[in-house]
Amino acid sequence: MTEKIINLPIVFHFHQPVDNYPWVFEDVYEKSYEPLIKSIFQFPDLKVTLHFSGNLLEWFIDNKPEFISLIKKMAKRGQIEIIGGGFYEPIYSIIPVRDSIAQMRKLSDLIKKEFGLEVKGVWLSERVWEPNYPSFLCEVGYKYVIVDDNHFRATGISQEDTLYSYITEDEGKSLRVFPINEPLRYLTPWKPTTFSIDYLKSVADEKGDRIALLISDAEKMGVWGTTHQICYVDGEGHQEGDDGKAFIPTFFKHVVMTDWINSITLSECVNKFTAKGLVYLPTSSYDKMEEWVLLTPIRKKFAALRKKWKDDPNKQDEYMFLKGGFWRYFLVKYPESNNMHKKMLYVREKLISLENTLYKNSKFTKYEGEIAKIWDEIYKAQCNDCYWHGLFGGVYLQFLRFSVYNHLINAENLINSINQKVHSLPNKYISIIPLDFNKDSKEDIIIESELLNIYLNPSDGGTIFEIDYKPKSYNILNTLTRWPEAYHDDFEAESEKIMTDRYRRSMLRARVFRDVNLNELHSDKYEEHANLIDGEYEIIKNEKSGLSAVIEMSFNGLIREPDSNEHYPIEIDKKIKVMNNEIEIILKGRFREIPNRETVLKRILEELFLGIDFPFFFNGDPNNFRWESHQVLDTREPKNSLLDAFEYSGTHFKAFDGDYGLSLEFQIENELKEDSNSVKIFKFPIIAYAFTDEGYQEIYQGVNMLLRFKLKKEFEYRVILKIV
Structure with a gap:
């Protein structure tokens, strides 16, 4: 009787985000990267x-x-192959596509x-696949790609049939496709x-052409939880x-000592086995990613249904076709992600021009x-890690x-510098771009x-x-909204903490x-009484004069009287x-007199306030953030901590990022010279409660300064923001 055989390609993926902290690189190297590569080196017959x-x-x-020396030695003895992908x-x-190809060639x-190896396979970041990929992957010279077995289930291919490679094409350009084995992915190193x-x-x-592809993040083998002890410390492994013994x-040792396990690289699989058949895969990623990308209300329903069907043996046919969301929808779910993406495209167009x-x-x-x-600055900004959340x-x-x-502002500055040289442009300029x-x-x-x-959004x-x-390549509005997840x-028991x-x-x-307190504003749980907050403003002025630019926006809104729920119109500009380095903001409002509605307006003016958000972001160590006002004597320790919630009556506020030598100064004036002491300043941190690989964390996202003004029949306030 012929002995049964299984082919076992093992792939380890090593990744750190661009500009991650240096201590993280060192820590992960010590706990995972170094012991993993040394362990592979100790088994010359193991193919990786x-x-x-x-x-x-x-x-x-x-x-x-x-x-690097160990990797070179393994490459020379034919033990390893190295696959490519986007550099960042x-x-x-x-x-x-041009950028994808350029990044892939840069890594190849x-x-x-360094290693004298031809790159034949490609890694997909987060295993995100779209059907047009083969055309440009083949252009780089790749022969095969690794995708999740979840991609195959969506086509009706059974779990058993994912134990083979397939072939796909786009525009007639063919590419071998290897499904990742889900059971192995969840077993190692947890069991x-x-x-x-x-x-x-x-x-x-018995046929011996089945392939069980094991892939793992290298960080999973040493950094996640207690995996360093499980993977490398004898006595700390699974009992x-x-x-x-260390996992x-x-x-x-099991792999190289077991006759019926064939340790093999993916390139060797391509050369040894033909594809099982032609396949066309839909847009997809791994199953968890398709859940994470869904908008929060839908995600809750989807997660419950997926768990129910996955655990029900009578629902396996339905479960096979259960599909979640589409990766690109992260750009909708998180507007801040879309902001970065569209800025990348915008700066890139400047470079093309x-x-x-x-x-x-x-x-x-x-x-x-x-x-x-400049291209390299843009490529660095394309690193995927900060565009999504899971x-x-x-x-x-x-x-x-x-x-x-x-990186994107660096790129802009370099582009501007070359344009000035080529076109003999003045160093100082200003422009308005709709x-x-x-x-x-x-x-x-x-x-x-x-x-x-x-950047303004009238709508x-x-x-x-x-x-x-730009002198510090620093976006001071790099805040993140505390989105519901x-x-x-x-964590209902901690609902007060989750804002x-x-x-x-x-x-x-x-x-x-109304006259709400600091905590209600901080938690965003106050009752809103107008549609000014997200109304679609009309641009009524757009002009440039010398080295200054002016944009004026107007909105005809409605304010709701607190007790009767009647609405009264307001015009706001x-x-x-x-x-230079100043932004002057003038807020104007006017209530038109409407016959027989004087009482409604009177109650609105007596009971309601106008609040204007001025959020900002500092990137340094929060311990080195400070604030001051010549109207406040703050004697708390640590002195003038920016992240402490605080309120005071005043018209001046100044904040410092000590690590970057950056300061923001706000000065408020009442143009009508009435009630000059009626302005109140509320300051509080923007802290998101987010789930990460380290558990639930409170993550700093910026600071919000809210200016509260008293509503009047006609008002005008002036705020000057100076950045130094």
Whole structure:
């Protein structure tokens, strides 16, 4: 009788986000990367496929020569292959094809240079797949791709039939496709090695062409939870089956010592076995990702249904076709993610325009090196980690969002510098650009100068959603709204701690409320009495004069009287003037007199207040954030902590980011010279309650300063924001 055989390709994926903290690189190296590679090296007969994000591979080359030396030795003895992908780990579907190809070639070139290996396979960031991928993946020279078995289930292919490779094509360009094995992914390293071996035995067959593809994040083998002890410390491994032996060397030993397990690389699989058949896969990612991307109310329903059907043996046919959301919808779920993405595309178009100009004027060669640096800044901003949220912090990690803006503003500054040289432009300038920046069919406005970029959204309450201080490549509106998440329901006992917002935390959002307290404003649980907050404002003035620019927006809104619920019309204008490093904001309001409705207006003016949001973001160490006002003597310790909630009557506020040497100063004036002491300032931190791989965390997302004004029949307030 022929012995049953199973082919076992093993793939380890090494990744760190662009600009992650240096101590994280060192910590993960010590706990996972180094012991994993050393363990692989100890088993020369073990075949392994490796994938490294380009920025992490560069870090290894610069900082860990002994680590690189081991990989070179394994490459030379034919033990490993290294697959490619986007250098900075982008999601290919949300970046232009040109950029995908350029990033892939950049990584393949580095692998060839360092290890002498030809790259034949490609890694998909977060296993996000779209049907047009084969055409550009083949253009780079890839022969195969790894996808989740979830992709195959959606086509009706059974779990058993995912034990083979398939072939797909786009525009006639063919690519081999390997399904990742879900059972192995969940067994390692969480269960004893014997569980994985028993599973492999159960799927082995006499024909010997079955492939059980095991992939794992390298970080999973040493960083997640207690996996360092489980994977590498004898006595700390699984007791049942493994007698406490370290998981990684024990598993590797099983693989090389078991005759019916064929340790093999994916390239060897391509050469040895033909594809089982032609397949066309739908847009997909792994199953959890398809749940995370759904809007929160739908996600709750989907998660409940998925769990119910997955655990019900009578619902397996239905479960096979249960599909969640589409990865790109993260750009809808989180407007802040869309903001970064559209800015990346916007800056990229500036660079394309510059390239075209240089080619036209035969000057490209002169600036070729600088152009390459600009492209690299844009590529870094395409790193996927901060564009979504699931098991990891993602978009909630404010320093990763800062990294994206930092690289994009760097790119803008370099583009401006070259344009000034090529066109002999003055150093100081200002421009007003109307465009549909958010790609929602509604017009936005960008004011650009040599010092500032101001992004306005008239259709979302006449708000400002981005302010870039270009000398420091710093977006001071890199705040994140405290969005409701499905997992918040799991912590009803801590509901007071979990604060969520009803509207995006943008500047100049107008709120109308009674005499509510600081906590009600902080938690966004006050009762709103007007439609000014998200109304669609009309642009009534758009002009530039010298080095200043003015945008004026108007809205005819309604305010609801608190007791009778009657509505009364109000006209409100927001005027934004930008000059040098100052932003002047003038807020005007007027109630028209309506016969027989004087009593309603009287009650509104007596009981309601106007609040205007001025959120901002600092990226340094919060311990080095400070604030002051010449109208407040704060004697608390630590002195003037910016993240403490506080309120006071006054017209002046100044905040400092000590790490970046950045300050914001607000000065408020009542143009009608009445009730000059009636302005009240509320200050509170924006803290999101988010689930990450380290459990539930309270993550700083910025600070909101709300200015409260008394409503009058006619009012005008002036706020000057100075950035230094």
